[in-house]
Each structure stands twice: as structure tokens, then as C-alpha cells.
Amino acid sequence: MASAASRGARWRSAAFGYANLVPFIFFALFPFYFMLVTSLKSNAELYNLKAVPFWIQTGLITDHYRYLFERTDFLTWMRNSLIISVVATGISLVLAILAGYSLARLRFRGVGAFGTAVFITYLVPPTLLFLPLSQVVVWLGISDTIWALIVTYPTFLVPFSTWLLMGYFRTVPREIEECALVDGASRMQTLLRIVLPMAVPGIVCAALFGFTLTWNEFIYALTFVSQTTAKTAVVGVTSDLIRGDIYYWGSLMAGAVLASVPVVICYVFFLDYYVSGLTAGAVKG
Amino acid sequence: MAVGSRAFEAAGLGPTGRLARVHEWWEQEHVFGYGLILPALLLLACLVAYPFGMAIYFSLSDYWVGSPGAFVGLANYREILGNEVFRQTVQNSFVFTAIALTFKTVLGVWLALLLARNLRFKRLLRGAVLLPWVIPTALSTLGWWWMFDSLYSVVNWTALRLGLMSPPGPNWLGQAGYAMAAVIAVNVWRGLPFFAITVLAGLVSIPREYYEAAEVDGAGSWGRFRHVTLPLLKPVLAVVILFSTIFTFSDFNIVYVLTRGGPVNSTHLFATLAYQVGLNGGNLGQGAAISLFLFPMLAAVVFMQLRYIRKE
Numbered sequence: 001m002a003s004a005a006s007r008g009a010r011w012r013s014a015a016f017g018y019a020n021l022v023p024f025i026f027f028a029l030f031p032f033y034f035m036l037v038t039s040l041k042s043n044a045e046l047y048n049l050k051a052v053p054f055w056i057q058t059g060l061i062t063d064h065y066r067y068l069f070e071r072t073d074f075l076t077w078m079r080n081s082l083i084i085s086v087v088a089t090g091i092s093l094v095l096a097i098l099a100g101y102s103l104a105r106l107r108f109r110g111v112g113a114f115g116t117a118v119f120i121t122y123l124v125p126p127t128l129l130f131l132p133l134s135q136v137v138v139w140l141g142i143s144d145t146i147w148a149l150i151v152t153y154p155t156f157l158v159p160f161s162t163w164l165l166m167g168y169f170r171t172v173p174r175e176i177e178e179c180a181l182v183d184g185a186s187r188m189q190t191l192l193r194i195v196l197p198m199a200v201p202g203i204v205c206a207a208l209f210g211f212t213l214t215w216n217e218f219i220y221a222l223t224f225v226s227q228t229t230a231k232t233a234v235v236g237v238t239s240d241l242i243r244g245d246i247y248y249w250g251s252l253m254a255g256a257v258l259a260s261v262p263v264v265i266c267y268v269f270f271l272d273y274y275v276s277g278l279t280a281g282a283v284k285g
Numbered sequence: 286m287a288v289g290s291r292a293f294e295a296a297g298l299g300p301t302g303r304l305a306r307v308h309e310w311w312e313q314e315h316v317f318g319y320g321l322i323l324p325a326l327l328l329l330a331c332l333v334a335y336p337f338g339m340a341i342y343f344s345l346s347d348y349w350v351g352s353p354g355a356f357v358g359l360a361n362y363r364e365i366l367g368n369e370v371f372r373q374t375v376q377n378s379f380v381f382t383a384i385a386l387t388f389k390t391v392l393g394v395w396l397a398l399l400l401a402r403n404l405r406f407k408r409l410l411r412g413a414v415l416l417p418w419v420i421p422t423a424l425s426t427l428g429w430w431w432m433f434d435s436l437y438s439v440v441n442w443t444a445l446r447l448g449l450m451s452p453p454g455p456n457w458l459g460q461a462g463y464a465m466a467a468v469i470a471v472n473v474w475r476g477l478p479f480f481a482i483t484v485l486a487g488l489v490s491i492p493r494e495y496y497e498a499a500e501v502d503g504a505g506s507w508g509r510f511r512h513v514t515l516p517l518l519k520p521v522l523a524v525v526i527l528f529s530t531i532f533t534f535s536d537f538n539i540v541y542v543l544t545r546g547g548p549v550n551s552t553h554l555f556a557t558l559a560y561q562v563g564l565n566g567g568n569l570g571q572g573a574a575i576s577l578f579l580f581p582m583l584a585a586v587v588f589m590q591l592r593y594i595r596k597e
Contacts, residue, residue: 014404017399017404018404020395021396021399021404021410024392024399024414024477025410025413025414027474028413028416028417028474028477029413029416031417031425031428031429032416032420032425034431034439035425035427035428035431038431046437047437049436049437053437053442054439095325096325099322099324099326101321102317102318102321102322103322106315106317106321107315108314108318111318114326116591117329118325118329119590119591120587121329123528123531123583123586123590124337124583125531127535127537127556127559127576128337128340128535128577129336129337129340130559130560131340131559131564131573131576132336132337132339132340132573133332133336135569136332136335136336151332152332154328154332155328155329155332155333158325158328158329159329187311187312187317188317212419215421216420216421216422216423218423218537219538219541219556219560223560223564234421234424235423237424238423238424238542249434249437252431253427253428253431256424256425256427256428259421259424260420260425263419264420267412267416267419271408271411271412271415272408274415274419275411275415275482278415278418278479279482279483279485279486
């Protein structure tokens with residue numbers, strides 16, 4: 001039985017823990033709260049230096065959101081982002097499943113070197129390659145289209161997903177595979193019917209990270225596409241919503257909030273996958 | 286391989302000479318192994334290795350957008366190294382990376398220790414902490430841009446009301462020192478979750494017995510942290526810090542959205558300067574040379590990571 005004194009100590013310790021977390025949580029969440037509040041506030045209040053900026057006093061409005069839908073290409077940007085993210089992630093996943101299985105499970109000469117090569121490309125930051133890639137995209141005749149991004153995004157998705165999936169494939173017991181092979185299944189059948197179903201959590205994880213990384217990508221999308229109707233949501237909001245006058249903050253924040261929604265939805269539903277993916281390999285951060 | 290051909294027969298296709306031989310060839314472990322990595326390898330060769338080679342070639346030529354230039358040797362590098370803006374960028378990059386990493390490491394470990402306690406709403410708290418890492422950085426940086434606005438800054442509004450600043454307060458993105466502080470703050474904000482959550486995973490894997498043994502030996506909470514937690518956390522911390530070094534050093538999004546490298550180049554990093562020179566200025570040769578200065582840092586980190594992983 002805990003004595004009153006130790007219960008008091010435990011209570012103090014818990015209070016200490018929560019009290020110290022408060023500034024961190026505030027720091028993490030305040031920018032999002034403030035963006036949301038800004039996007040729902042009337043211009044008159046937004047640009048009134050006497051008004052309290054933390055909440056809405058003169059009534060909540062949706063004009064900034066309506067502006068996005070009626071006067072900008074916001075929906076086109078969202079559609080572009082969705083197509084690019086899904087297609088690029090899909091292609092990358094197929095390549096990464098094949099390569100990851102091979103590197104994690106099969107024995108052949110050079111497997112270690114290939115693994116190292118994948119790891120190194122995984123560490124190459126996109127900012128190192130965006131200039132030559134911008135020329136490659138021109139030569140391929142796909143610059144200024146969403147294809148420029150569908151083709152280049154796998155360059156960082158494939159190494160990342162391969163690395164992540166290798167870890168998951170290693171956890172599948174070797175005996176199960178060997179049984180299947182002895183029973184007469186071909187190697188491809190073993191991979192597709194035996195190993196893949198057991199690595200589903202890893203594949204879901206790779207798909208979620210792939211979607212998030214492509215949706216959030218900025219420098220390639222900014223560099224390879226300049227035509228408004230081919231832009232991604234992130235670049236469209238960042239570059240096309242800033243108008244000549246200074247009173248664009250409401251619609252800018254509305255765009256930033258809405259363009260984050262797809263990622264937030266994935267995040268809310270699959271939080272545990274994000275946490276495990278982050279800790280499974282070292283993820284870019 | 287006997288197993289493979291048997292499967293083939295079982296599938297009812299029959300051993301029709303050539304096809305069966307191809308199948309048998311494909312079923313060999315090494316052939317299958319090479320076959321599976323080939324697509325990924327081709328992609329990486331064409332879109333990572335080849336562009337990397339191009340970057341080196343660009344940096345040795347006077348290549349401008351639309352006009353493939355001639356080979357000029359090290360002229361671009363010589364010009365860059367003599368350039369005041371570039372030297373400023375080198376200094377900025379190191380200051381930015383060193384300060385941001387220090388904050389992320391210290392605060393990250395502290396936050397992980399707090400999250401490792403037996404808390405209610407554990408999942409909710411972790412979810413909240415990780416959020417800045419998940420939201421598109423360019424978009425959340427727009428929010429920070431607004432928070433640092435020269436006229437309507439909510440940071441200044443609050444600090445003025447609390448009496449922490451004298452009016453009108455700093456123009457965050459318009460003064461050199463403050464702009465650097467702002468850029469670092471946003472980088473710490475966005476990178477902290479990665480540190481905290483990864484270190485937390487490391488913390489959870491430390492066996493409880495170690496702490497109990499230390500307690501028996503009379504170690505206080507600082508002693509336990511110093512002699513149990515920190516040494517056992519070292520491998521995780523090393524990996525996280527190495528990773529973050531590359532991606533902090535090569536950061537683009539935050540600086541581009543918040544300051545575009547200004548005021549007067551005081552926040553330019555390699556990536557933003559390369560963008561300005563190579564794309565806005567059209568001088569691909571010099572731009573490529575600037576971005577290649579990221580390479581030594583990348584090589585150093587890769588070297589350390591590989592040595593480290595080999596040791597494991």
C-alpha cells in the first residue's frame with residue numbers, strides 16, 4: 001500500500017511532468033491555431049492593430065475560403081497534388097518492394113554494395129540535385145507538367161521505401177518462405193503470396209510516408225513547374241496567393257490550412273504508423 | 286533448379302523446352318535477386334547518379350539556361366570563393382546548422398524524457414508533438430511568416446503587452462540578426478518532433494533494471510540520467526544528429542518562404558543561394574557549383590553513418 005507521503009510525491013512528479021509539457025505543446029500547436037483563426041477572420045479585424053489577435057471578436061467568416069474556390073486555381077492544385085502523390089507513391093512502392101525484398105532476403109554477389117548504394121542515395125538531399133534535374137526534365141519534354149514531378153519524386157521515395165521495407169522483410173521468418181519454395185511455389189509467387197501479406201504493416205507505413213513526403217515536397221515542385229494550372233497545392237498556395245496589396249493574409253492562411261488537410265487526415269487515422277515509421281529507420285527530418 | 290521446374294509443371298504449362306529453360310534460369314537465387322533490384326537501380330542511376338555527374342559537369346562549365354556552355358575548369362569555383370555573398374552564405378550555413386542542432390538535441394531529449402513518463406492521453410500528446418513534422422513545411426512556414434509580420438506580428442503584440450519589448454519591437458524578417466533567429470526558431474519548431482519521437486523510442490528500449498540498479502547504488506535522478514540514460518541513448522542520438530545535420534545544412538523551404546535569403550543575404554544557405562544564382566539568375570554553372578558545396582558535408586555524414594552501421 002502506498003503511503004500518503006509517496007502518493008504526494010507521485011502526484012507532485014506527475015504535476016511536474018504535465019507542467020513542463022505545456023510549453024512544448026503550445027509551441028507545437030499555436031502556429032496552426034493562429035493560421036486557422038486568421039483564415040476565419042474579417043479583414044477589418046485582421047488589420048486592426050487594436051484588436052486582440054488571438055481570437056475572433058467580430059464574427060467568423062468564410063470569405064477567404066470562398067475566394068480560394070471562386071477566384072483561384074486552388075482545386076486544380078489540389079487535384080494535381082493528389083494525382084502526383086498517388087501515382088509517384090504507387091510506382092515507388094512497386095520498385096521498393098522488389099528491391100527491398102531482394103536486398104533483405106536473397107543472397108547474391110554485390111548485395112551488400114547495392115544496399116549501401118541505396119542508403120547513400122537515401123541521404124542525398126534534393127537541394128543537391130534540383131539544378132541538373134531541372135535540365136533533365138526539359139530534355140525529357142515534361143517540364144511544366146505534373147509528369148515532371150511524377151518522374152522525379154521516386155528519386156527520393158524509392159531509396160526511402162526500400163530502406164524502410166528491408167527492415168520489415170527481415171522480420172518475416174525464413175522458414176515460411178523455404179516451405180513455400182519446397183512446396184513448388186515459384187520465387188515470385190513466394191514473394192507475392194507469402195512474404196507480402198506478412199509485410200503489410202510495412203507497406204502501409206511506406207505508402208503513408210510516401211504520400212506525405214510527395215504532398216509536402218517543395219523545391220522540385222517550385223523549380224520544375226511554373227505554369228499555374230500544373231502546380232501542386234503547396235507551391236500554388238505559396239506562390240500564387242500573394243497579391244500586390246498587403247491584404248492577402250486571410251486567403252493565404254485559408255489556402256495553407258486547406259492544403260494541409262489531406263495529410264492531416266492520413267495522420268489522424270494512422271498516427272501509430274507515423275510514429276513507428278519515424279523510429280523504424282531514421283527518417284529525413 | 287529442380288524446384289522451379291516442378292512448380293512449372295504443376296502449374297499445368299508443361300515443360301515446353303525454351304520457356305522452361307528461361308523459367309529455370311529466372312528461378313536461380315542470384316538471377317532473381319538482380320532482376321528485382323534492376324528497376325530501382327536503373328531509376329537511381331538515371332535520375333540520381335547521372336544528374337549528380339551533370340552537376341559536376343555544370344560546375345566546370347559556363348552553362349546558362351538555354352545555352353550549353355564550354356568547359357571552363359575551376360573558374361566557377363574560383364569566382365564563388367572570391368564572392369562576398371558566398372562567404373556570407375558559408376558562415377550562415379554553419380551558424381544556422383550549429384545553433385538549430387543544439388536546440389533540437391537538448392530540447393528533443395528533454396521533451397522525450399517528459400513524454401516517456403507514465404502520462405494520461407499519451408497518444409494524444411505524441412500526436413500533438415509530432416504535428417509540425419507532418420504538415421507541409423512550406424505551408425506552416427507561411428504561418429510563421431505571418432506571425433513575424435513587420436506590422437501585425439503576434440509575437441511582438443504579445444511581447445509588447447507583457448512589457449517584454451519596447452515599442453515597436455523588432456522587425457523580425459527585416460533585420461539581420463533577428464531574421465537568422467526567426468529562421469532558426471522555425472527550423473527547431475519543425476525538427477524537434479523528429480528528435481523527440483526517435484529519442485523516445487530509444488528511451489523506451491532501456492531496460493528498467495538498469496535504473497533500479499542505479500537507484501540501489503544511491504544515484505539521484507541526475508545521476509541516473511548521466512550514467513544510465515545518456516550512455517545508452519548515445520547510439521540513437523548519434524544517428525538522429527547525423528541525419529539532422531544533412532537535412533538542416535541543406536535546408537531550403539524555411540529560408541525561401543520566410544526571407545528569400547535576406548535581408549542583405551544574411552540568411553542565405555547553400556540551397557537558397559544556388560536557387561537564386563542558378564534559376565533566378567540563370568547561371569546554372571555557378572548554381573551547380575554552389576549546391577555541390579553541400580557534398581563534403583554529405584560525404585562526411587555518409588562516412589560516419591557507414592562506419593557506425595558496420596560497427597553495429
